[in-house]
Amino acid sequence: MEHTASSPAGDPSENFTSEQVVPAPWRATGWLVVFALLHFIGVFFYIAGYGGYLGAQLGAQGQVMDPAAIQAQVAAHAATPGAMAGMYLAQFALILPVLLLVSRFKHQSAGQTLAIRAFPTNQILPWIAVLAAFLATQFIVYRLFQIDAGEFLQTLAGSKHLLLALVLVIAAPLLEELVFRGYLFQAWRNTRLGFSGTLLLTSVLFTLLHWGQYNLVQLGFIFAFALILGLAREKSGSVLLPMLLHLCNNLFAAVVVLYLGIL
Template identity: 30%
Template sequence: MSEVTATNDKKPTPWGLWVTIGFSGIVLSVVFFIQIVLTVAFLIFVMFQNPPINYEDFAKELVYNGNLLSLTTIISSLAGIGLIVLFVKIRKNITIENYLGLQKFTKKEAFIWLLFYSGYLAISYISSYLYKPQFPEFMEKAYKTASFLPAFYLALVLIGPLFEELLFRGFLFAGIKSSKLGATGAISITALIWAIIHLQYDLYFIVSLLFLGLLLGIARLKTGSIYIPIFLHSLNNMLAIIQTILYIEKLT
């Protein structure tokens, strides 16, 4: 009887560090594989629809194609979210809500972290004014080639940020934080990996994303809620799209 009680009273914990890293690697591998498959399928479809097209040039421009970006982001992100939920559910001693930080937050917390994000934007603006980086070619070409903008907005402002935050500030964050690396390791490692996977940008913007990732990680730790990082991430992407639109209009 005492053994049963001890088992029931066991503190809910996420997967260990190495299992967490392994499962996260599986999620990213599946996501990237789906993106590759969809990219090949997209290329084949265009080949049949447009026989005279220069396939070599078109293939080089696929990375900037807004329609393909929307398609691959939505489908691969939804698959990634499904895998995250699966890996959390097979960890029997903890709920999905506690594991991923699906916790309520107060209006005060939202306001405070919106102020912190505003500070990040101000610093980014000042640094960009001093450094004068080239506007991201990726965003400019992606927006110009996105013929169905609702899907483009859905992918970049909602589905993409939702998946990335559930993985990095949710699943991966929880596993690292519960290990010997603690909260500091969880914040820094998730921010670093998240920044590195955005290889479509140059070094300046990757470093900028690193600092944003640190901010999102701290928000996740202090509020205990994944919703704040999701909101700030979505807001950041929305502002990036607005900035892209203004930049394109300025050129024309």
């Protein structure tokens, strides 16, 4: 279940000793499947809970519960910003504790496994500049080719939903970076995949996480964004830098889409 490895070439973090361990690649892949299941279970719990809440309200008012009517209300609610925030928080509450638990080893803390370590602060501004160039390119492409924002973003535009904004800016970067650029990156980086394979695989998986919410052009930009985050993880040796970039990206999106209503 565990194996020893040295840190990636060029990783500015401290080298692993022979007693330190990282997650075995197949072990990590197995837990990825568990995380995916928890992802869907979180959605189910929220939807079922909301349906139960509606049923309890009707019962308290002495009304006869119509399952079809309740199902229709639940379906309508599921597309609202509040429901999106609630479902993600349910997923967050299920996945994060499991992730922290499986990241602990006899000779290696969860912080080491997830690459939660300091990085040179002089790397921040260059990477912020890279992110700014990426966002500018995305904006130009969207305007130049008049890319359709899609139903998902249209639902969020101008909603000014504070809880969803907090989820997007804080919870999403935290959980997603710990999973993709933390746990999975650490597990696969020292295998035959190497850096290039790990970067590609984690970026593809990160993109698939957003499948169904965005169109193909948007998914292409999400993939490019994931590549930037993976490069930042490799160059800094820390998950904190990609987490910071992810936070900045989502903060920009929250202000522009949620509060200004610009698509």
